[in-house]
Amino acid sequence: MLDALGYASLDALMDAAVPSAIRQTAPLRSLPAPATEAEALAELRALAAHNRVRRSMIGQGYYGTVTPAVIQRNVLENPSWYTAYTPYQPEISQGRLEALLNFQTMVSELAGLHTANASMLDEATAVVEGMLLARRASGSASNVFLVDSDIFAQTRAVLDGRAEAVGLELQYLPLAETDPADLPEAFGVFVQYPAASGRIWDPSAIIARVKEHGGLAIVAADLLALTLVTSPGELGADVAVGTTQRFGVPMGFGGPHAGYLAVREGLERQMPGRLVGVSKDADGRPAYRLTLQTREQHIRRDKATSNICTAQVLLAVMASMFGVYHGPDGLRRIAEGVHAQAAGFAARLHAAGIEVAHTDFFDTLEVRVPGRAAELVETARERDLLLWQVDADTVRFSFDEVTAASGIGFSRATDGLAADLAAVFGLSDGFGVSLTPHLPEGLRRASDYMTHPVFHMHRSETAMMRYLKRLADRDYALDRGMIPLGSCTMKLNAATEMAAVTWPEFSGLHPFAPLDDVQGSLVMIGHLETWLAELTGYDAVSLQPNAGSQGELAGLLAIRGYHRSRGDEHRTVCLIPSSAHGTNAASAVLAGMRVVVIATTETGDVDLADLRAKIAEHRDELAALMITYPSTHGVYEHEVMQVTAAVHEAGGQVYIDGANLNALLGYARYGDIGGDVSHLNLHKTFCIPHGGGGPGVGPVAAKAHLAEFLPGHPLAQMHQHPPFDHTTGHAGTVEHRGAPVSAAPYGSASILPISWAYARMMGAQGLTDATANAVLAANYVALRLRDHYPVLYAGENGLVAHECILDLRPLKEATGIGNDDVAKRLMDYGFHAPTMSFPVAGTLMIEPTESEDLAELERFIQAMIAIRLEADAVAAGEWPADDNPLVNAPHTAESVIAGEWQHAYSRELAVYPSAGDRTAKYWPPVRRVDQAYGDRNLVCSCLPIEAFA
CATH class of the missing domain: 3.40.640.10 (Type I PLP-dependent aspartate aminotransferase-like (Major domain))
Structure with a gap:
């Protein structure tokens, strides 16, 4: 790939691609030397050992549950x-x-x-x-x-x-x-x-x-x-x-x-x-x-x-x-068991003269114990039970599916949980369930629910396993092949990184468990905060935001809090380039800001003249600028330092969207190029999976002057967070006092071991190498496809960053084949389509990532070249404009075997367009979906089985 691009080494390529003015020079000192997979898992095991998973009855929105093994595994x-x-x-x-x-x-x-x-x-x-x-x-x-x-x-x-x-x-x-x-x-x-x-x-x-x-x-x-x-x-x-x-x-x-x-x-x-x-x-x-x-x-x-x-x-x-597995009857049985346990224990408390606050309840008891709440909670902890202290006189605790699975409430003298809970309140060991419901007579459910056959068909593990396999086969994921999406990095989620997610020491913790019980997780969180702070050039990090959107909001709220602390309540204008991610503007509005749009140039860069004009117009009310770097066009903008300096000179703060950090990591840092705050997408740069469309984790990183305004939480085990001191290599202490943006103090904490393991195994040099390889792959794809599809944007030396945009508008004009047709035809070739029409309508944005090898890149390149030749055949009149393999794509197995074949091209070309391994063929389960019909006829629940006849 380097030979094709004309560079002798990755270093030479990156020297040409990344502007020298922003290049990082300070060594990364906080990340230890890279660990092997076995070493990383051993260290995670050691951290997990410092967590203590007690039997939680805290409740308050989080409850014990039993994940069926067939669902966990499959x-x-x-x-x-x-x-x-x-x-x-x-x-x-x-x-x-x-x-x-x-x-x-x-x-x-x-x-x-x-x-x-x-x-x-x-x-x-x-x-x-x-x-x-x-x-x-x-x-x-x-x-x-x-x-x-x-x-x-x-x-x-x-x-x-x-x-x-x-x-x-x-x-x-x-x-x-x-x-x-x-x-x-x-x-x-x-x-x-x-x-x-x-x-x-x-x-x-x-x-x-x-x-x-x-x-x-x-x-x-x-x-x-x-x-x-x-x-x-x-x-x-x-x-x-x-x-x-x-x-x-x-x-x-x-x-x-x-x-x-x-x-x-x-x-x-x-x-x-x-x-x-x-x-x-x-x-x-x-x-x-x-x-x-x-x-x-x-x-x-x-x-x-x-x-x-x-x-x-x-x-x-x-x-x-x-x-699906339990069905309505199974869910009801679980609920009845939970409620019976709560009712049974309430009866025992009442018989012992202990006041239960409410007569009607489902699973949670609030108990009055004047002056003894702290004592009882501590007694419970000594017996490995976690209860919730409301105040000095009140405790709460909740029964759940796990307490039901333990046998609690069935008068078993050998049931340790039942005996321990009874002992906390000075009751005898055994207590029974109550068959008398504590639900208001007028609120007992009489209506049906979950009546569709899907909730009644898969009762055995055999049936459930096959249903899950059948659904998985109807999808395309990274385990099949490359997903070349620009702007939404789809890189390898390594098995070693994923391993700890289901360890009970991480998965079994209640978010409000006592400080002493969660030391392992807090140490891991501290490692990540420190590593991410140094990697981005910031001083403090909050891992609380559980999506990039929430990280954006947290960062903007921190800017808002900073301005208000200085008496600048009038600073409410947020400048956002027209090319920005759409959530940027939405987040600004939800942070109480007013959006002013900045123009972009024909090359995709921020229009400096328009920026300066808008700054002059809104100087006294300027709160922030939001930019993405590298830009949403996949280019390293050389004037970024001028952009950030202009905003700072006017008293504003700079928010740099971290969506494209994977094109910068190890080579430049947001905090060094003028950023005051950024959110990072751990599901992009740091390997947390998208999981079919989930948001992963979107932590927010900030300079020291914004640190106190990062999201806090009233129930956090630790309010003190250590910002990284870049001069001494030591941590300071600052309290995050901003409003929380997620329900849990540390957001989606159970998946943080994924990013910890990735950073721990890569080390500083490995993370840097990953960036270089991603940029190499993107430029190689751009080079190989440039003669077939114009590459819309490029920086100096004709290089892109980690993604490239192919302009399909000339193809549409010349052949009638648009980006939608190319995207659907790629499915016949065994690929997921790149990102369509973002940030420019009529384009495809491609990000190959560092995870794909040359063979897979070439397979994709050859597919794109073949599709271009097919489009040219349409333009040449070899196939009709309304009947060709592109406008009819994708082709299902049924579409080529049912009835007479009446198309202008062959069955074989329809479903086997490339010379690859035909035994590995991916078959799309449906033909092209009618999008407009679905919006006109809104149906958003399960169809009856007859609809598929």
Whole structure:
């Protein structure tokens, strides 16, 4: 590849590609020498040994659950599921899309509402999204949002911060004791159901009163409880939100978990995130796709109503398959067992004269123990039990599927958990279940749910395993071949990096477990924070943001907090180039900023003249500039230092989007080129898998003056974070005091071992080499394809960064074949398509990454050249414009064997266009999907079996 490009070495290539003005010179001292796979795993084992996984009954939104082995082995640990990309190419994503449709169906029916989306980041952020949805859909002119004071602490903290940023007023009320007639007018109301204290009460009168004034009702509901109690939709809720964590997804020290959001009919087009719908393919067969595509943040930008454009796909798949495997009857049995245990222990406490706060509950007991709460919690810890201290007089604890699996509540003298819990409260060892439900008579569920055959067909492990395999075969993931997506790096997620995710020492921790129990995870988090700070040239890092969008928001909120601390409340303008990632503008709006767009030049660079004009126009109100480096056009901009200096001179801060850090790592640092804060996509540069479209982790890194404004958390085990001192190599101490952006203190902590292992095995030189190899691969592809498709942008010396953009607009004009046709034809050649029409319509953006070898790159290059020749054949009249292998792509097996072949090209050319190994052929499961039909005919839950006949 170097010979073809004319460079003698990787160093020579990078010297030519990366501007000398930004080149990093200081050595990287914090990263140890690279470890072997065996050494890295041994070190992770040593860290894991410092975690203590006690029997958690903390609850508060996180519960013990049993992941069925068939789901753990065939989904969570299966690269066919975790290395897949977002299903933007629906024809080769039918398996994931079906699994997500199952998720949507399960959630919507349990919630009693018309439509559910394909998942949210977590429960707390789902509550925020519900509030924002209510604000834009409400008929009320009020700026007040009513919140039940019996709410999870983490949800309250996230809600407070997000509401303040956009100027909404929250009023907390004890809604269970509030007369509906006394409610103030509000655009919405939020109810926790069951409440944080465990209480179950009927909020329907409160909901009705708010809706009388045009407000909307949002209910955060426990899905397991909804198998036994009346659904939010039946109570009058407009929106239901929550988490599916207890459906087979380990607590994992806080995540990742699939949150959920469901809405009543009429609110579908107001929903955030992703929505799977049913359309039809070219043969009229049902086919799944992401629907309502115009809601994508790349399109709506500063008009977006949410900055969330991802879904927790892998975790949503796990939760949906938990529902598929257990079915409604199995879920109900789990819920009945949990409730019976809670009721049985409540009866024992009552008999012993110990006050249980609420008569009606599902799984959580709040117990009054005047002056003894701390003592009892400590006594429980000594017996390896974790309870939750509310205050000096009150403890809470929750029963769950794991306590049920332990046999608790069945009067077994040998049951250690039952004996230990009883001993904490001074009870006798044995206690039985209660057959008397503690659910309000009027709230016992009578409606059906999960009636579709998919939730009744896969009861044996054999059937479940085959169903999961069948769905996986309908997808295309990295275990099949290259996914050359520009802007969304798809590199190897090495098996050694993935190994620790399912270790119980990491996966079994409650996010609010005591400090002493989580030392191993905190040390690992400290390592990552230190490494990432030095690698990026910043001083402090927060790993809390559980998506790039949340990292963006956290960074902008830090800038906002900094300006306000200096009395500069008027600094609210955020400058954003027209080429930026769409979530940038959406995040700025949600941080309370006003977006002003900066023009870009024909070469894709920031237009310096326009930038200076906009700075002059908004100088006194300038808060920040958001740029991506290298640019979204895949080019190293040489004037970046002038850009950042101009903003700083005007008193603004510079936010550098870290989406393309994998083209810079080891060669330059954001903090050295003028960045004040950045988010990093660990699912791109640091190998956390996309998991079929999930957001991974989006930590935020900042300079020292912004460190205190990074996200904090009221329930964090450690509030002190060590920023890296680049001059001494030692850590200082600063408290992160910003509002939390995720429900858990350390975000998606259970997948951080992936990035830790990657950095630990690569070391500083390995990370640098990876960058160089990625740039080499991108430039090699650009060189080889330049004569067939124009390369739209290049920097000095004609080089690109880690990705290249092929301009297919001339091809469309000359042959009638567009980028969509090329993308679909690539499926016949056995490839996932590159990124389409971003950042420029009518183009393909290609990022080969450092993970692909020369053979795979050549296979892709030859496919692209062959497709160009096919397009030329159309232009030459060899095939009709409306009947050729490109416009008819992709071709399914059925399409070439059923009936008479009446096309102008051969069957063989249709499905075997290349001379490669025909035994390795990937067969798309459906033909080209009709996107417009799916938007016109919105169907977002499982179709009846007859539809596929």
